[in-house]
Amino acid sequence: MLNTNIEEALNSQYNFEMYSANIYLSMAAWADSQNLSGVANWFKVQYAEEMFHAQKFYDYIIERGGRVIVGQLDKPQSDWASPLAAFENALHHEGIVTGRVNDLMSLAIDSKDHATVAFLQWFVSEQVEEEANADAIIQKLTLMGDAPGGLFLIDNELATRVFTPPVGE
Numbered sequence: 001m002l003n004t005n006i007e008e009a010l011n012s013q014y015n016f017e018m019y020s021a022n023i024y025l026s027m028a029a030w031a032d033s034q035n036l037s038g039v040a041n042w043f044k045v046q047y048a049e050e051m052f053h054a055q056k057f058y059d060y061i062i063e064r065g066g067r068v069i070v071g072q073l074d075k076p077q078s079d080w081a082s083p084l085a086a087f088e089n090a091l092h093h094e095g096i097v098t099g100r101v102n103d104l105m106s107l108a109i110d111s112k113d114h115a116t117v118a119f120l121q122w123f124v125s126e127q128v129e130e131e132a133n134a135d136a137i138i139q140k141l142t143l144m145g146d147a148p149g150g151l152f153l154i155d156n157e158l159a160t161r162v163f164t165p166p167v168g169e
């Protein structure tokens with residue numbers, strides 16, 4: 001069984017992953033409104049990733065005999081000044097997620113809940129990738145600057161991203 005503090009913290013993170021999914025869906029909707037279908041595709045894939053993260057928390061809570069509580073989510077931002085601003089927002093958000101995962105890990109360690117420590121290890125590694133992915137696109141957009149056709153090329157590149165659930169997860 002999960003102790004109450006861990007159960008509440010896991011539920012909080014489950015809901016935060018759902019909120020993260022909505023943020024990326026909102027970014028996708030904004031990109032579609034700007035006719036940036038590749039950028040929109042990238043954010044739709046990110047939305048799917050966040051739903052996958054949320055489902056992992058859901059399944060784990062149930063597996064440990066806990067109760068999932070679906071809470072109310074804040075309304076995400078709906079407009080950004082540019083694709084660069086959206087990706088900078090994404091990177092900032094992932095930094096918040098990383099901090100939450102680290103806090104959750106510390107709680108599990110302090111509670112000597114080794115099963116939860118093992119479960120969270122996947123998220124610790126995943127957050128390194130999440131931050132690196134957003135940062136790589138920021139670097140490209142920054143390098144591009146106002147170069148003619150640059151955004152068109154990056155948009156085409158981001159159109160190729162596909163969601164592939166990790167094998168065995």
Ligand code: FEO
Pocket residue numbers: 017020049050053094097130
């Ligand atoms: Fe679920 Fe992007 O962290």
